[in-house]
Amino acid sequence: MSLRLVEVHKAFGSKQILKGFTLEVREGETLALIGASGSGKSVALKHIIGLLQPDAGEVWVDGRRIADLERSELYEVRRNVGYVFQFAALFDSMTVGENVGMGLRRIPGMSEAEIQERVRESLRLVDLPGFEDRYPAELSGGQKKRAGLARAIATHPKYVLYDEPTTGLDPLTKTVIDRLTIRMRKELNVTGVAVTHDMDSAYRMADRIAMLHDGRVRFVGTPAEIQKTEDRVVRGFIEGRPELVGEYQ
Amino acid sequence: MANPITRALAALGRNVVNAMAGLGRFGALAVAATRAGRDVTTWGRLLAVQMARIGVESVPIALFIATFTGIVLALQASYTFTGAVPLYFVGTLVGKTMILELGPVLTGLALAGRVGANIAAELGTMRVTEQIDALETLAYDPAAYLIVPRVIAGTLMFPVVVVLADGVGIVAGWITSLYLLDMSTEEFIRGLKLFFAPFDVRFSLIKATSFGLTVTAVGCYYGFTTIGGAEGVGRSTTRAVVVASMVILVLDAFWAIVLL
Ligand SMILES: Nc1ncnc2c1ncn2[C@@H]1O[C@H](COP(=O)(O)OP(=O)(O)OP(=O)(O)O)[C@@H](O)[C@H]1O
Ligand SMILES: [Mg+2]
Numbered sequence: 001m002s003l004r005l006v007e008v009h010k011a012f013g014s015k016q017i018l019k020g021f022t023l024e025v026r027e028g029e030t031l032a033l034i035g036a037s038g039s040g041k042s043v044a045l046k047h048i049i050g051l052l053q054p055d056a057g058e059v060w061v062d063g064r065r066i067a068d069l070e071r072s073e074l075y076e077v078r079r080n081v082g083y084v085f086q087f088a089a090l091f092d093s094m095t096v097g098e099n100v101g102m103g104l105r106r107i108p109g110m111s112e113a114e115i116q117e118r119v120r121e122s123l124r125l126v127d128l129p130g131f132e133d134r135y136p137a138e139l140s141g142g143q144k145k146r147a148g149l150a151r152a153i154a155t156h157p158k159y160v161l162y163d164e165p166t167t168g169l170d171p172l173t174k175t176v177i178d179r180l181t182i183r184m185r186k187e188l189n190v191t192g193v194a195v196t197h198d199m200d201s202a203y204r205m206a207d208r209i210a211m212l213h214d215g216r217v218r219f220v221g222t223p224a225e226i227q228k229t230e231d232r233v234v235r236g237f238i239e240g241r242p243e244l245v246g247e248y249q
Numbered sequence: 250m251a252n253p254i255t256r257a258l259a260a261l262g263r264n265v266v267n268a269m270a271g272l273g274r275f276g277a278l279a280v281a282a283t284r285a286g287r288d289v290t291t292w293g294r295l296l297a298v299q300m301a302r303i304g305v306e307s308v309p310i311a312l313f314i315a316t317f318t319g320i321v322l323a324l325q326a327s328y329t330f331t332g333a334v335p336l337y338f339v340g341t342l343v344g345k346t347m348i349l350e351l352g353p354v355l356t357g358l359a360l361a362g363r364v365g366a367n368i369a370a371e372l373g374t375m376r377v378t379e380q381i382d383a384l385e386t387l388a389y390d391p392a393a394y395l396i397v398p399r400v401i402a403g404t405l406m407f408p409v410v411v412v413l414a415d416g417v418g419i420v421a422g423w424i425t426s427l428y429l430l431d432m433s434t435e436e437f438i439r440g441l442k443l444f445f446a447p448f449d450v451r452f453s454l455i456k457a458t459s460f461g462l463t464v465t466a467v468g469c470y471y472g473f474t475t476i477g478g479a480e481g482v483g484r485s486t487t488r489a490v491v492v493a494s495m496v497i498l499v500l501d502a503f504w505a506i507v508l509l
Contacts, residue, residue, distance in 0.1 A: 051382050071284075075388040083386035089379035103387040151387075 002027050003048055003159060003191065008057035010043060017043050019215030020057070030185050030192040031220075032202035035212030036237065041195040042086055044212065045161050048193070049081050050074055061159070079106060082152030086163040086195075088144040090136040096123070096147045097132030103155040122150040127176050142169045149177065153184065160184060162194040166201055174201065181205045199238050203227075211237060275470050278392070282400065282469075285393035295398040303364050303399065303465070304406025308413060310363060311356045315414035318351050319343060319421030327430050336432055340440025343422030348449045352415035354501050357460035360407065361493035365468040368399055369489035372472025373482040381473070396473070400465045407461025408454045415453055456504055460497050467493040 003025040010018040017040040025031045035041050046052040047059050050066050059066040061077050069077065082103075090099050100119045104110055110118075123131055126146035136144055149165055162181065166174040182205050184190040196202050202209050203223040210220040211234050219226065219234045229235060236244030285292070326342040372395060375381050384391045419441070426432040471485040471492070 046382075049386055051385060071390070075390070078386060078388045081386070083383075085379050085383060087379065089383040091375075091380055091383065092378075102384075102389070106388045151383075 002060075002062075003193065004058075004060040005044065005047060006058045006060070008044070008047055008054045008059065010040070010047070010052065010055055017215060018047075018054070018057075021212070021216055023210055023217050023220065025191060025193055027191055028185065028189050029207040030181060030190075030194060030205055032206035032209045033193055033195045033212060034197070034199070034202060034209060034237065037197075039212050040215060041212055042163055045083075045163055045193060045195060048161055049078060049083050075106075079103075079155065080158045082155065082157040082160040084145075084149050084152045084160065084162045084165050086167075088136070088148035090144055090147055090151070092136045094135075095132060096128070096134050096136065096139070096150075099136070099147060100132075100151045100154050103151065107155065118154055119150075122154040123147075125153065125180055126150045127173065142173055145169065146173070146177070149180075156188060158189075158191060160190050160192045162192060162196075164195050164197065166196065166198060174198070178205045213237075274474055278396070278470055278473060279466070281390075281392040282396045282466075285390050285397050288390055288393035288397075291390065291393040292397040292401070295394070296402060299398045299402035300406050302367075303402045304410055307360055307363055307406075307410050310359055311410045311414045312417045314355050314359055315347070315352065315418035316421045318355060319347060319418035319423075320425045322346055322351070322418070323422040323425040323430065327426075336430065337436040337440035338443075339422070339426055339430065339432065340437040341443045342440075343426075344419055344441040344445060345449065347418040347422070348415045348453045350501075352418055353411050353453050353456040353460060354497065356411050356414045357407070357457070357464065357497045358494055360410070360460070361464050361467075361497060362490050364403065365464045365489045365493040366486045368465060368468030369471040369475075369486045370482055372469060373475035373485040376473060376475045377478055377481055391473075396469045399469055400462065403461040403465030404458055405461070407464070408457040411453060411457035411460075412450075415450075452504070452508060455508070456501065459500050459504070463496045463500065464493045467496065 003023075005021055005023050008018050008021040009016070010021075021040075021044055023031075023033075023044075033041050033044065043052060047054055047066075048061060050059075050069075053067070062080065064073070064077060066074065066077070090096070091102070094102075097116075097119050100122050101115050104115045104118055119132060120129075123129055126149050128143060128146050128150065131139075131143070131147065136147070139147060145165065145168065149162070152160060152162075160181075165181070166177050169177065178201050181192060181194060185192060194202075194205065206223060208220060208222055209226050211218045211226075213219075213233055219229060219231055221229070226234065226238065232244045233246075236242060322343045323339050326339040327336060330336065330338060372381070375395070381391045381395070384394055423434070423437050423441075426437045427434065468489045471489040475481045475485040
């Protein structure tokens with residue numbers, strides 16, 4: 001099973017953000033979604049989990065069309081999808097441990113001891129061991145980000161959607177998180193979509209890279225393919241050369 | 250569009266459209282909250298916390314207001330009567346006014362500030378920092394998790410707080426009569442009983458219940474529909490207080506027309 005967006009259109013007011021966005025993420029792969037700031041990467045990601053509804057077009061998760069689902073069915077689908085928010089979105093009235101445990105408490109039949117164990121394991125994976133009793137306000141930006149990641153992966157979801165999981169982290173932590181993404185795929189067979197600005201990260205962890213430009217997927221291919229592409233817009237973006245991308249001149 | 254009349258009409262039209270859209274959003278949220286009411290396992294365990302925050306923690310401010318209202322009512326009654334009316338009518342006036350009007354309305358207005366603003370600011374912050382979206386992604390219904398416990402807690406606890414306020418206001422009026430008006434306890438009680446009807450208390454409770462529903466529902470609505478950062482949260486908070494206060498006054502007149 002996989003994730004599929006077909007000809008998705010989305011506008012906010014008169015601002016058309018997605019203009020026929022089509023992308024398929026294959027089972028078991030990690031796909032990096034790149035694109036300029038404000039191009040609509042977060043918007044695209046939010047469509048997958050039903051936080052935003054398309055004006056036109058379809059979104060399929062696990063062979064089910066999101067628009068057809070009853071609320072309870074949608075929540076069933078969401079239990080299989082972890083979402084890492086760009087700005088962490090931790091519940092600030094709860095401790096980090098309670099944050100990470102939130103999704104676990106929705107799983108029927110999980111005991112308190114199992115929940116605590118899973119919380120500990122998740123925090124260890126993101127390199128935040130022993131942070132259970134801290135409050136989000138006591139964490140640095142990067143620590144918040146990792147706590148958000150721990151919350152998303154705690155339920156061992158089949159899919160993980162990462163919205164810039166490594167932006168703003170130091171190079172070492174960045175590598176830790178990239179490796180975690182790779183491990184999620186290899187050991188837990190997680191299908192992932194990772195929004196990122198960081199090409200090194202994308203090359204390191206992604207099986208394929210898709211570039212969002214002007215509301216559509218401009219390019220999709222393996223890291224090797226993207227490095228060889230002749231497309232000026234794509235080259236301009238990955239090499240950081242605005243002169244190649246017309247409208248940035 | 251240069252014509253001022255055309256412009257005024259366009260502005261009016263925009264306002265009407267906005268108001269209708271707001272009503273539509275409120276309706277949609279009300280439907281979501283009603284549906285979420287069935288999700289008892291989610292909101293049930295959050296109810297006690299909200300009852301404490303909305304109800305118990307509001308008691309001091311409500312009693313503070315009621316105390317001074319009771320004192321002033323007694324003094325103003327005796328000033329107004331000035332010998333023409335028997336002094337024991339002070340008890341009547343304090344009791345009736347406290348229970349029928351000032352107990353519920355002043356408490357309602359004070360809690361529109363305390364509770365309504367608190368809810369709008371908290372939920373508004375959760376909205377703009379994507380915490381409400383995060384609840385969704387973790388398979389929680391935000392209406393069941395955030396709105397239902399607050400609205401139920403407010404609807405249940407406002408009457409309790411108002412009854413306490415009614416009582417304390419009357420006691421304050423009684424003590425004032427004893428020490429500042431040279432009345433006896435018997436006189437005060439006699440006046441208090443004179444036109445008292447059990448319906449008065451029910452009337453007070455009906456008002457309080459409707460105010461509790463109003464303050465929490467309006468707070469939740471403005472919190473949930475907040476857009477745009479800290480400024481947006483500020484805007485929502487202000488609107489929640491203003492709108493809840495206005496609705497309370499309209500409801501106050503409504504109940505008087507319908508029930509009295
Ligand atoms: N809820 C919303 N209401 C109105 N406009 C929105 C909303 N969400 C996003 N937008 C607009 O959609 C556009 C794309 O936003 P999005 O957050 O998807 O960008 P992005 O590609 O993720 O950028 P970045 O890399 O900076 O995170 C922006 O212009 C933004 O202002
Ligand atoms: Mg983004």
